Amino acid sequence: MTYVVVVNDEDQYSIWPEERALPAGWADAGHRGSEDECLAHIERVWTDMRPRSLRERI
Amino acid sequence: MTTVEHGWQPLRPGNLETAPLTYGQRALWLLDRLTPGTALHNIPWVLRLEGPVDDTLLGECLRTIVERHDILRSAFRASVAEPYQTVERDAVFGLTVTECAREAVEDLVQAEARGPFDLERDLPVRARLLRWAPDGCVLVVVFHHIACDGLSLPVFEHELAVLYTARAEGRTPRLPKPPIQYADYAAWQRERDPREELDYWQRRLAGAPERVTLHTDRPRPPVRSTAGATHLFDLPSEVTGRVRALAMAEEVTPFVVLFTAFAALLHRYTGQEDLVIGSPVAGRDRIELEDLIGYFVTVLPLRTRIGGGESFHELLAAVGRDVMEDLDHHRAPLDMITDRPLMNVAFGAHGAQDTGPLRLGEASGTPRVHTTDTAKFDLLLSVFDDGRRMRGEVEYATGLFDAATVERFTGHWLTLLAAAVEAPGTAVSELPLTSGDELGAAVPVSREPRTCLHERFEAVAALHRERIATDITYEELNARANRLARHLRSRGVRPGDRVGLLLERTPRQVEAVLAVLKAGAAYLPIAPETPPERVAFLLGDAGAKVVVADRAGEGVTVGLDEEEAAVSAHPSDNLCLDVPVEATAYIIYTSGSTGRPKGVAVTHANVAELFAATEERFSPGPDDVWTLFHSYTFDFSVWEMWGALLYGGRLVVVPKEVARSPEHFARLLQEEHVTCLSQTPSAFGQLVGLLEEEPRVLDDLRLVVFGGEALQPHHVRRWFATGAGPNARLCNMYGITETTVHVTAYDITPETPFDRSVIGRPLPHLSAEVLDRHGRAVPDGVPGELFVGGFGVTGVYVGRPGLTASRFVPDPARPGARRYRSGDLVRRLPGGDLEYLGRIDDQVKIRGFRIEPGEIQRVLDAHPDVRSCVVVVREGRLLAYVVPRDGWPGAAELRAHLAARLPDYMVPSAVVPLERIPLTPNGKVDQRALPDPGRGERPYEAPRGPAERALADALAEVLKLERVGRDDNFFELGGDSVRSVQVAGRLRRAGYALPLDVLFAHPTVHEAAARVTPAEDGPPPEPFSLLGEADRGRVAALDDVIDAYPMTSMQLAMVYHMELEPERRPYHNVNSYRVATPLDEEALTRVVAEAVERHPVLRTSLDLVTFGEPMQLVHRTAPSPLTVEDLQGADQQAAITALVEREWATPFDLRTAPLFRVTAQRLSPTAFQLTLTEHHAILDGWSFTSLVAEILNRHALLRDRPDTPKAPPPRSRFSRFVALERAAAGSAESVAFWKERLSGLDGTLFTGLGRTATVAHSIDREVDGELSRAMSRLAVSAGASRKSVALTAHLIALGRVTGRTDVVTGLGVNGRVEEEAGTEALGLFLNTVPFSVSLDGGTWIDLVRRVHRDETAIMPHRRVPFATLARHMRDWNLDVNFGFNRFHALAGVRIDDERIGCAPTMRYEPNHFTLSIGFVQDPASDRALLIADYPASKLPHTVAADYADSFMRAVHAMTAQPYSNYREELFP
Structure with missing residues (x-):
């Protein structure tokens, strides 16, 4: 199964099956592949895991 | 495609007397042996007739049909090699006519439909006409499936209509003789080489899953219950229209479309990608078979693979191809395929069932098949298609599923089917199961907290x-x-x-x-x-x-x-x-x-x-x-x-x-x-x-x-x-x-x-959703992974972005939010609550079964010696750890406890004692700290004793193992039901009988060996061979004596007690019945004479003095003891009472045979009174009712067909029992067994009461069908017999009325020779053995089990005569006796009675016990009767009544709450 890396407004990442429509509030982060490939990609790009709103407040 | 040589030469009739069973019959026969006494394989055909019906003519027509189709008068018996069927040419088939009230009909139909068949003894068909008015009646014909199937019924109906209508109109019926008999087909089938078909199925089923793992509402019991129910529904016409259209377009049958939807649903329910679903096929693909009655239908294991991603259309094409090829191989001996899957779920499609009304002369009615409330599968969905409408039926095991679950399942199937036929291009995983209203989780609510x-x-x-x-x-x-x-x-x-x-x-x-x-x-x-x-x-x-x-x-x-x-x-x-x-x-x-x-x-x-x-x-x-x-x-x-x-x-x-x-x-x-x-x-x-x-x-x-x-x-x-x-x-x-x-x-x-x-x-503040592997919501009741959304969902796994992203996934219900996939398996129960089922990664499967350690833990914890316990799975093995309460009960005891309550695959392979369960700092069980019991925990231990050795050898031979130890487990060694039959066969050759269910309930060698009994095939002793030299000389002088043997100790005791109390004459029995059939004096005379001729005991006299020991002499001839009177126009009741009193007042002269008298009194042209007087020393209860049945059945037969030949004499003899009893009395092993058991036992329970008995009193209590069935269920779940359940209630009631916890009772045991056609022999095969139990508290079910264990232990030693046993007791007295009787059905005749099938109108059966209890099974229904006989001078009436009430309360308590403590009933 092919997944797509998705990201929400809080800069939180996740994965979603490619065959299904993107859920509301999530954007395509521009990476596709197997589950493992997508997770490895997230491992690289999601460096600050704090939600954006919190990061901006502190 | 493989083609199979079908051999299209016509089958020819062979006039076979015996034939092997067909493969299908053999499998059915095995099932029948595994769950004897159930109505599971009954086909009850019911016809409500309007208009005049001639009972006699109807009976004749039915008899003609039975005679046309040998299968209907065949018996099915075991042999050393394998079971066979044999035509019983002399068997009597009769239509029983019962007059009853209109309201009683439904109950009577039900009782008739549910009555079990004994395939060794009964014909596989019986018929009863229930009549409430001259032109109102219902005909019930119950077939056993081994001799009939769904397509046999139209054949039967056609013949019945032709025969009856022609004869009623005075014409000769025209019915061509069946071209062949079922036995011919069986012989033909078994002569064919099955290898090619076997190969096909071996290939087809290689590696198939053991079963469809539908999640059940209740855990699967160790012994499958046959209780079932049926849910009926209609298929909407727009759906059936589309089903037909799709089938036509795809060039498959509608069956394939319906089946594919069923398979798809099972896939969605179970997640299984490989399914084996049973499907019945008619099996009548030869012209000679079309007009036969018999069991031709086969259940084929249809294997289907479903990935989920394929479209319904693609799946349909694949299923269509497979089914075509499978059908070509339907005649394979499927039971011979090793490691074959169980077919626990099945699907069938059938043509029109409704053949319209049936006309019998001037009467007519529409036949139907009555429900027996049983289920052959966990779940069977059938669709009936009359070409226009389709209707469905789901038969399901009520022990596993609730009605609501099945209704939901049906709804899901219909929804899926409708969607699939409307849009066959849809992926199987995307097909909807519900119309939507089942789903819909509550929306999480935030309180928007502002403070830390x-x-x-x-x-x-x-x-x-x-x-x-x-x-x-x-x-x-x-x-x-x-x-x-x-x-x-x-x-x-x-x-x-x-x-x-x-x-x-x-x-x-x-x-x-x-x-x-x-x-x-x-x-x-x-x-x-x-x-x-x-x-x-x-x-x-x-x-x-x-x-x-x-x-x-x-x-x-x-x-x-x-x-x-x-x-x-x-x-x-x-x-x-x-x-x-x-x-x-x-x-x-x-x-x-x-x-x-x-x-x-x-x-x-x-x-x-x-x-x-x-x-x-x-x-x-x-x-x-x-x-x-x-x-x-x-x-x-x-x-x-x-x-x-x-x-x-x-x-x-x-x-x-x-x-x-x-x-x-x-x-x-x-x-x-x-x-x-x-x-x-x-x-x-x-x-x-x-x-x-x-x-x-x-x-x-x-x-x-x-x-x-x-x-x-x-x-x-x-x-x-x-x-x-x-x-x-x-x-x-x-x-x-x-x-x-x-x-x-x-x-x-x-x-x-x-x-x-x-x-x-x-x-x-949270949402909880249950999703399947594809992320789709599963319907209620179906297990899936729990996803949690809402405001408790935390942010991250620290420093683990990848892991976080895989576990915290987008929640489509709330924009931008995430939900957590828990990895926990749950399902939503009806009503909305969730049930936790375990971790998804912990899903353990052993032998293909999904194991839930919690279930096992629950049962183990209920053991009284277990303080706490934990069950874990390690490397595919189930391990139980137990902290005992006081002393360690032993792993064997705990495993036995589990084995009695759980399916064998749920019994842990090791039970390890612990001082305490190690807990993690968090208070959860610390799995890692549990010791590893090691694999070598079951070292080889040599079998002990001859029975263990014989069983171990048989297992080694059948399972092809080098050696088998006493602790080895039949299943773990690779055994299954087919092999259990082979093991039983080998054991029989070694001289032991192993009931088939024993290996299933007690799979370890030493446990099963403790339950085998010596096989007792053997000829009766030669005449006079049991006599000493001197006596042989004495008897030679008696001309008309053809055999002689010593009296048994029970016979002596009866004679002794009768001499001791000449007034009361214990064991001088008088029974009187009202029989609703015309009396034919000539026929009855012949019948009684024949009976005297057939049965040596009816020609036996007793001689206490002439010989070295008390002797019974069998005479060449004896006069017929029949008297016939006409009471028409007389005061009938007075005359009957006078006769019974006269009979009772006239003792037998022991030296003159027969010790038995019959009087028939004509009451009306259609009824007579039959009174039998016997000396109990010649007939036990079973023999007595057998004799009554024989007399009445033969009377009816000879009356209607005077040219019927005589029945041959029984093959076995009472003398064989005499020989066995003498051998037992001399057996050192048996004597030692009893000595240890009985030493010092005190059989006097009632003290301070009169010791001389006067008039006998009797009270009774009826155990209704519902309670009686509850007793059977308890027996099954305890792994015991009904007898043990009744005996347990007896012991408790005795404890209650005597205030003692160490009660002693006599137990009537049957010393008949097993496994022979010899049950036909008449005689006194009884012995009484002392039975004691200490009632010091515990659960009911354990008490039942204990009683059963003791009873089983007695079996091999049961023939040691009481006279020998009494020597070991404190004094020789036994106050109480208990007998469990299951008598013959008096088939083919009707006895007017008020309560229970074989109870006489008047009964006089005094005995010498202070309290003698009989628990009598009604042969015609589930009901039973508790009878307490006691002499008023010995026992106050209140005590007897107390006893009877306590007995009934005990039965209620133990069946309602088997795990409660019986102490409450004992000392309230």
């Missing part, structure tokens, strides 16, 4: 200044936490930081947590005993630079002991830092299944939402006392701590030592007046165990919250039983660290049943 935890605490502390918070006041606690927070800031702690805590569980821990939060940081709790390298890992992983410990040390930033003075120097007012509620409050590590622990970061907001969501439910307040029972490394502690501190309550910090000692903890709960308690089920189990032994009432306790593990029903049951928390409300909460402590809640009260792990509904 420590800020709320500060507000509470200001409000409750003087109240005690921990061991100090709120004011002091707040002040101390403020100082420590400032101290931490002085060491560099800043908002957003993480602070490691390495603290013992003391109030100081609470201070430290508060201080860290006040400093704006998150705390990372670490247990102080954690190994240094793990501490280092946790600190590094979480990025904690500051570490607070109790004492200074390496890597410690703040040592609280050392820096006390420095801390107290800081100001004590609140710090008031700006900390956002989204900030992390704590990081708790959970062990991942993949080794590396993962840190869950939980925010202030998460915790605040949890409490906001639960406030209403639990109303925590300042008067509450909470315990901090759990380690702060386990998030249950978060609940405990803030539950107190956010509401002004008191938090009792429980020192670790106290938490680990149930004794100390129970005391703490009481002394500290704890109101709110949180427990893991494991810890709670230990607490309950203690409270059972040291009762304590915790009346302050108002709330117990469970979490952390699956809660087992027995914990709850036992807690309520202790009465320890009269005011406590129990709430089962399921939780996940990742979604902040708790997710769901379920309130438990003593009234709400908690029989499974129900976790309730999500808390208001």
Whole structure:
């Protein structure tokens, strides 16, 4: 199964099956592949895991 | 495609007397042997007739049909090699006519439909006409499936209509002779070489799953119950139209379309990608078979593979191809395929069933097949298609499924089918199962918290200044936490930081947590005993630079002991830092299944939402006392701590030592007046165990919250039983660290049943969805993975972006939000509550069965010697660990306990005793600390004794093993049902009989060997061979004596008691019946004469004095003892009573045969009274009713067909029993067995009563069908017999009326020679053996089991005569006797009676016991009768009545609550 890396407004990442429509509030982060490939990609790009709103407040 | 040589030469009739069984019959026969006495394989055909019906003509027509089709008059018997069928040319088939009230008809039909067949003895068909008016009647014809199938019924109906109508109109019926008989077909089938077909199926089924793993509503019992029900439904016409259209377009049959939808649904329900579904096929593909009655239908194992991603259309094409080829191989001996899957789920499509009305002469009616309330499969869906409409039927096992579940299942199938035929291009995984209204989870609600935890605490502390918070006041606690927070800031702690805590569980821990939060940081709790390298890992992983410990040390930033003075120097007012509620409050590590622990970061907001969501439910307040029972490394502690501190309550910090000692903890709960308690089920189990032994009432306790593990029903049951928390409300909460402590809640009260792990509904701030592998919501009742969304969902796994992204996934229900995939398997119950089923990765399958260790744990915990236990799966093995209560009962005992209640695959391979269950610091079972019992725990142990050796050899031979030890398990060695038959065959050759179910219930060699009995095939002894030299000389002088043998001790005892009490004449029996059939004097005369000729015992006289020992002499001839009177026009009742009294007053002369008299009194042209008088010494109960049956059946036959030839004499003889009894009396082994058992036993139960008996009294109680069936169910679940159940009730009732716990009773045992056609022989095959049991408390079911064990132990020694046994008892007396009787059905004749099938109108059967109990089964229904006979002078009536009432109460109690203690019934 092919997944797509998705990201929400809080800069939180996740994965979603490619065959299904993107859920509301999530954007395509521009990476596709197997589950493992997508997770490895997230491992690289999601460096600050704090939600954006919190990061901006502190 | 493989083609199979069908051999299209016509089959020819062979006039076969015997034939092998067909493959199908053989499989059915085996099933019948495994579950004997059920109606499972009955086909009850019912015809309500309107108009005049000639009973006699109808009977003749039925008889003609039975004679046309040999299969209907065949018996099915075992032989050493394999079972066979044999035509019983002399068998009598008769139509029983019963006159009854209109209202009684339905019940009578039901009784007739449910009556079992004994395939060895009965014909596989019986018929009864129920008549309530001259032109109103119902004909019930019940076939056994082994001789009939669905397509046989039209054949039967056609013949019946042709025969009856022609004869009624005075014409000769024209019915061509059947071209062949079923036996010809059987012989032909068995002569064919099955190898090619076998190869086909071997290939087809290689590696197939063992069964369809439908999730059941109840656990699967060890012995499959046959109870079933049927759910009926219609297929909407628009759906059937599309089904037909799709079938036509795809060039398949509608069956294939319907079947494919069924397979797709099973795939969706089970997630199985490989399914084997049974499907019946007619099996009549040759022209000669079309007009035969017989069992041709076969259930084919149709294997289907479904990935889920394929379209319905693609699946349909694949199924269509497979089914075509499978059907070509339908005649294979499927039962010979090794490792074949069980077909527990099946699907069938059938043509029109309704053939329209049937005309019999002037009468007509529409036949139907009556439901027998049984289920052959777990679930069978059938569709009936008459070409226009389709209707459906789901037959299901009620022991597994609830009606609501099946209705839902049906609804899902219809929805899926409708969608599939409308849009066949849809992927199977996308087909809807519901129209949508079942789904729809509640929307999570946020309370939008604005303050952090420590800020709320500060507000509470200001409000409750003087109240005690921990061991100090709120004011002091707040002040101390403020100082420590400032101290931490002085060491560099800043908002957003993480602070490691390495603290013992003391109030100081609470201070430290508060201080860290006040400093704006998150705390990372670490247990102080954690190994240094793990501490280092946790600190590094979480990025904690500051570490607070109790004492200074390496890597410690703040040592609280050392820096006390420095801390107290800081100001004590609140710090008031700006900390956002989204900030992390704590990081708790959970062990991942993949080794590396993962840190869950939980925010202030998460915790605040949890409490906001639960406030209403639990109303925590300042008067509450909470315990901090759990380690702060386990998030249950978060609940405990803030539950107190956010509401002004008191938090009792429980020192670790106290938490680990149930004794100390129970005391703490009481002394500290704890109101709110949180427990893991494991810890709670230990607490309950203690409270059972040291009762304590915790009346302050108002709330117990469970979490952390699956809660087992027995914990709850036992807690309520202790009465320890009269005011406590129990709430089962399921939780996940990742979604902040708790997710769901379920309130438990003593009234709400908690029989499974129900976790309730999500808390208001969360959502809970159950999804399948494809992320689609599953329907209610279907297991799936739990996804949790809402405001408790935490942010991240610290430093693990990939892992976070894989577990926290987009929640389509709320834009931008995430939901957590729990990895837990749950299902939504009807009503909306969730049931927890286990971890998805822990899904253990053993031999293809899904195992739920919790189920096993629950049963094990119910054993009285088990204090606590845990069941785990390790490397595919089930292991049980048990903490015994007092002494270790032994692994064998515990395994036996489990084996009696659970399917064999759920019995752990090892049971290991432990002193205590190791718990993790979090209070959960510490799996890693459980010792490994090792594989070699079952070393080879040589079989002991001849029976074990024979069984071990048989197993080794059949299973092709080098050697088999006494502890080896039949199933673990690779045994199955087919092999069990082979094992039984080998054993029989070695001289032992092994009932087929024994190996299933007791699969280990030594257990099964204890249950085999010596096979007793053998010819009767030669005439005179049992006599000594001198007696042989004496008897030679008697001309007309053709055989002689000594009297048995029971015969002697009867004669002795009769001589002793000439007034009362015990054992001089008179029984009188009213028979509703015309009397033919000539026929009856012949019948009685024939009976005397057939049965040596009816030509036997007794001689007590002439010979060296009391002797019975068999004469060549004896006069017929028949008298016939005509009472028409006389005062009939008076005449009958006078006769019975006269008969009773006239003793037999022992020296003149026969010791038996018959009187027939004609009452009307259609009825007569039959009175039989016998000396009990020649006939036991079974023999007596057999004789009555023989007389009545032959009378009817000879009356209607005077040219019927004589029946041959029975092959076995009473003399064989005499020989066996003498052998038993001389058997050193048997004598030793009894000596040990009986020494000092006292059979006198009633003292101070008169010892001379006068007139006999009798009372009885009826056990109705429902109760009687409950007894059978109890027997099955106890692995015992009905006899044991009745005997148990008897023993309890005796205990009750005598006040003794060591009751002794006589037990009537049947010494008949087994496994022979010899049950035809008449005689007194009885013996009485003393039976005793000590009633010192325990569960009913265990008592039944104990009684059954003892009974089984007696079996091999049961023929040692009582006279020999009595010598070992204290005195020779036995006050009480118990007999369990299952008599012949008096088939083919009707006896007018008021209560039960074979009870006579008048009965006089005195005996010498103070209290003689008979438990008599009604042969015609499930009902039974308890009869208590007692001489009034010996026993007061009140005692006998008490006994009978106690017996009935005991039966009610044990069937209603088999696991309750019987002591309550014994000493109320």
